[in-house]
Amino acid sequence: MHEPRVKPKNPCFGSGPTAKRPGWSLSALEGALVGRSHRSAAAKARLLEVCDRSRRILGIPEDYEIAIMPGSDTGAFEAAMWNLLGPRGVDCLVFESFGEGWLRDVERELAIADVRALRAPYGELPDLSRVDPDRDLVFCWNGTTSGVCVPDGDWIAAERAGLVLCDATSAVFAVELPWDKLDVATWSWQKVLGGEAQHGMLVLSPRALARLRSWSPPRPLPKLFRLASGGRVSEGVFAGETINTPSMLAVEDALDGLRWAEAIGGLPALVRRCRANLAVLERLVAENESFGFLAARPEIRSPTSVCLTIRDPAVARLDEAGKQSFVKAMTRLLEEAKVAFDIASYREAPPGLRIWCGATVETEDLEALAPWLVFALETVKRQLPSG
Numbered sequence: 001m002h003e004p005r006v007k008p009k010n011p012c013f014g015s016g017p018t019a020k021r022p023g024w025s026l027s028a029l030e031g032a033l034v035g036r037s038h039r040s041a042a043a044k045a046r047l048l049e050v051c052d053r054s055r056r057i058l059g060i061p062e063d064y065e066i067a068i069m070p071g072s073d074t075g076a077f078e079a080a081m082w083n084l085l086g087p088r089g090v091d092c093l094v095f096e097s098f099g100e101g102w103l104r105d106v107e108r109e110l111a112i113a114d115v116r117a118l119r120a121p122y123g124e125l126p127d128l129s130r131v132d133p134d135r136d137l138v139f140c141w142n143g144t145t146s147g148v149c150v151p152d153g154d155w156i157a158a159e160r161a162g163l164v165l166c167d168a169t170s171a172v173f174a175v176e177l178p179w180d181k182l183d184v185a186t187w188s189w190q191k192v193l194g195g196e197a198q199h200g201m202l203v204l205s206p207r208a209l210a211r212l213r214s215w216s217p218p219r220p221l222p223k224l225f226r227l228a229s230g231g232r233v234s235e236g237v238f239a240g241e242t243i244n245t246p247s248m249l250a251v252e253d254a255l256d257g258l259r260w261a262e263a264i265g266g267l268p269a270l271v272r273r274c275r276a277n278l279a280v281l282e283r284l285v286a287e288n289e290s291f292g293f294l295a296a297r298p299e300i301r302s303p304t305s306v307c308l309t310i311r312d313p314a315v316a317r318l319d320e321a322g323k324q325s326f327v328k329a330m331t332r333l334l335e336e337a338k339v340a341f342d343i344a345s346y347r348e349a350p351p352g353l354r355i356w357c358g359a360t361v362e363t364e365d366l367e368a369l370a371p372w373l374v375f376a377l378e379t380v381k382r383q384l385p386s387g
């Protein structure tokens with residue numbers, strides 16, 4: 001097989017930080033309020049603008065509060081867990097590495113005694129009917145390391161006593177989220193809108209805010225995570241007054257991403273772009289038996305972090321280390337050719353490729369990538385010892 005003639009214009013297919021939006025350049029940041037206090041009226045207005053534009057695009061209800069938190073998605077989600085969890089038993093959905101990490105923290109760091117881990121292997125979802133609405137729930141909407149996404153929120157009870165804490169970082173701006181079913185949602189800027197890292201978004205429902213007011217966690221809370229003190233919610237955090245200093249350069253970039261999202265048609269357009277991107281890889285798999293999806297069932301397949309397995313018999317018979325080296329050789333070839341960066345599967349996930357299909361990725365770039373994946377596989381296969 002010959003080397004394909006066309007290369008993707010943008011080889012950034014990593015799952016975070018992801019590709020910048022089409023047409024992005026550093027000039028997008030020219031108006032950034034650098035050198036200004038983040039407490040100035042002008043800077044606070046920009047911080048609030050991030051929250052307001054996010055609310056508008058995502059359809060977040062008016063009675064939900066939105067904050068910008070330190071420490072990216074991890075910071076936002078940890079803050080939620082540390083402030084809110086404890087008064088009820090907790091169910092954790094564990095179907096890939098990030099959910100595993102949240103479970104570990106709930107059990108070991110928060111030391112909550114009554115915890116149920118509802119598990120599934122990579123590529124599958126746990127039995128969602130086992131989720132108990134009387135208990136709090138911790139889960140990732142989209143498992144970034146397995147390419148598995150919950151199909152909807154129908155399995156979450158409308159009438160529930162527990163709070164639903166959703167790490168939505170690789171789902172938000174890519175799928176419709178049912179806000180009435182989520183009490184906490186978090187994400188970072190460097191996912192579907194291609195922003196810069198280190199700031200996390202935190203959305204709290206009225207029920208989560210009521211928990212914040214009525215319950216004092218029996219654990220020390222670092223200032224960075226503190227959302228309430230002595231039963232009083234830190235209202236300023238939800239009014240553009242960040243706990244500590246944000247980067248106004250990153251804020252400007254987040255605003256650029258949000259404005260772009262609005263300009264192309266808002267959430268419906270973002271969702272359509274992700275689905276069109278996934279469709280390119282679905283065609284590749286349909287036409288090429290050497291590739292498969294880690295999420296075999298289409299209804300739970302992520303439209304953002306798309307995880308491919310290599311099903312070619314010559315690779316399938318290798319042991320784990322052999323498969324890892326095979327993938328490494330493929331990704332090295334693609335990186336050296338400047339065709340694709342950062343597409344090896346996550347270090348704890350089964351060996352394979354993970355290709356970001358979020359809205360900032362151009363469909364034509366994925367179309368150009370697909371033949372290169374076949375070429376890389378065939379090339380590395382020829383280098384395997386025969387037998």
Ligand SMILES: Cc1ncc(COP(=O)(O)O)c(C=O)c1O
Binds near residue numbers: 073098
């Ligand atoms: C589902 C999920 N949770 C948490 C994280 C960690 O995010 P961050 O690096 O923004 O803290 C990631 C990063 O990829 C993720 O995909």
